[in-house]
Amino acid sequence: MVQILTRKFLEVFLFMLFITFVSFLFVRLAPGDPVLTILNVDELSVSQEQIEELREEMGFNKPLLTQYGLWLLNFVQLDFGNSYVTGQPVMDMILIGLPATIELTLGALIVMLIVSIPLGSFSALYRNSWIDQVSRILSILGAAIPSFWLGLIFIDLFGVRLNLLPTMGRDGFSSLVLPSLTLGLAISSVYVRLLRSSLLDSLSQEFIRAARARGLSEQRIFFAHAFRHSLPPVITVFGVSLGSLIGGVVVIEVLFAYPGIGKLVVDAIRQRDYPLIQGYILVMAVIVFIVNTCVDLSYRYLNPEMKLKERETN
The missing domain is CATH 1.10.3720.10 (MetI-like)
Structure with a gap:
């Protein structure tokens, strides 16, 4: 039983590492820009400076692996972040x-x-x-x-x-x-x-x-x-x-x-x-x-x- 639990723990670690990277990568590569959605550019007049400022504030201007590392660090602490739309955890x-x-x-x-x-x-x-x-x-x-x-x-x-x-x-x-x-x-x-x-x-x-x-x-x-x-x-x-x-x-x-x-x-x-x-x-x-x-x-x-x-x- 100890061997089974040890093997399962290793599987959990590798599985979570894989699924976090894949989910992060697929979501980031999806078409569309969340910054434009948050600013509601279809209904409001937004300048390019405001778009770039929010993108920098949210960390979207950083390399993809850096974004993943920061997000993974928060995930380990069971912090999935806040919703872009509602602002709730x-x-x-x-x-x-x-x-x-x-x-x-x-x-x-x-x-x-x-x-x-x-x-x-x-x-x-x-x-x-x-x-x-x-x-x-x-x-x-x-x-x-x-x-x-x-x-x-x-x-x-x-x-x-x-x-x-x-x-x-x-x-x-x-x-x-x-x-x-x-x-x-x-x-x-x-x-x-x-x-x-x-x-x-x-x-x-x-x-x-x-x-x-x-x-x-x-x-x-x-x-x-x-x-x-x-x-x-x-x-x-x-x-x-x-x-x-x-x-x-x-x-x-x-x-x-x-x-x-x-x-x-x-x-x-x-x-x-x-x-x-x-x-x-x-x-x-x-x-x-x-x-x-x-x-x-x-x-x-x-x-x-x-x-x-x-x-x-x-």
């Missing part, structure tokens, strides 16, 4: 919007689990039956329909025509239902087919036949052995596709005007708010890294073979 703005994004992500994951586990399990247990066929059709439709189009359908049906649920803002549980359904259904199709395939592979293993020979009930065989054995591939794909999930959260937050950090960063991109964009990238990168680390550590519990291999290696 970036960390405070992210912490204000982060709970809403976490709520939406968890809501989508709950919908995904409610949909994918029963459909994937029944499809594997009743292979080539009508349940399997219906599950396959629903999975294909879910993969083919873009999340934003599904969200527009939900807004029109449940918000406009039936007037059952709110379609904008964050005002209690009811405001979370439509965004969570939209994102959860959009990502569940992948996991239905993946869980079905993994369960079929597990049910064909030798240890399943041995469990049946010992007289274990089918329920115990399925839940205690086959289902647990089928989880590592599903969790692996989840760790890999977490970036897509975060991207989906951004789209859904904009569509439903949900006040999370996804909507916040879209406004920041439009306004060339560099500190807020970089802060968002780093926070999301850390979240993805933490989740993937948890996925790696979960293998030790879900797959006992890894423990045996580690013992043999040591």
Whole structure:
């Protein structure tokens, strides 16, 4: 365990060094000048001297590596700087919007689990039956329909025509239902087919036949052995596709005007708010890294073979 934690700490250090440089470089190379945006030159008359003065004040006249070094020094102190638009600390703005994004992500994951586990399990247990066929059709439709189009359908049906649920803002549980359904259904199709395939592979293993020979009930065989054995591939794909999930959260937050950090960063991109964009990238990168680390550590519990291999290696 000490070796694993040491290796993870080294990975965190190298990962953060890489992601800070890449995020800083990409944001700085993006088209547009934040100085012109801050001064609002489209509506106000601004002299070239004022532009150069603000550019020097913000450090944009220094070499790029010097700017990165100064920014990295502040980042190590957990100082992401202030927003160019609002003047508020970036960390405070992210912490204000982060709970809403976490709520939406968890809501989508709950919908995904409610949909994918029963459909994937029944499809594997009743292979080539009508349940399997219906599950396959629903999975294909879910993969083919873009999340934003599904969200527009939900807004029109449940918000406009039936007037059952709110379609904008964050005002209690009811405001979370439509965004969570939209994102959860959009990502569940992948996991239905993946869980079905993994369960079929597990049910064909030798240890399943041995469990049946010992007289274990089918329920115990399925839940205690086959289902647990089928989880590592599903969790692996989840760790890999977490970036897509975060991207989906951004789209859904904009569509439903949900006040999370996804909507916040879209406004920041439009306004060339560099500190807020970089802060968002780093926070999301850390979240993805933490989740993937948890996925790696979960293998030790879900797959006992890894423990045996580690013992043999040591």
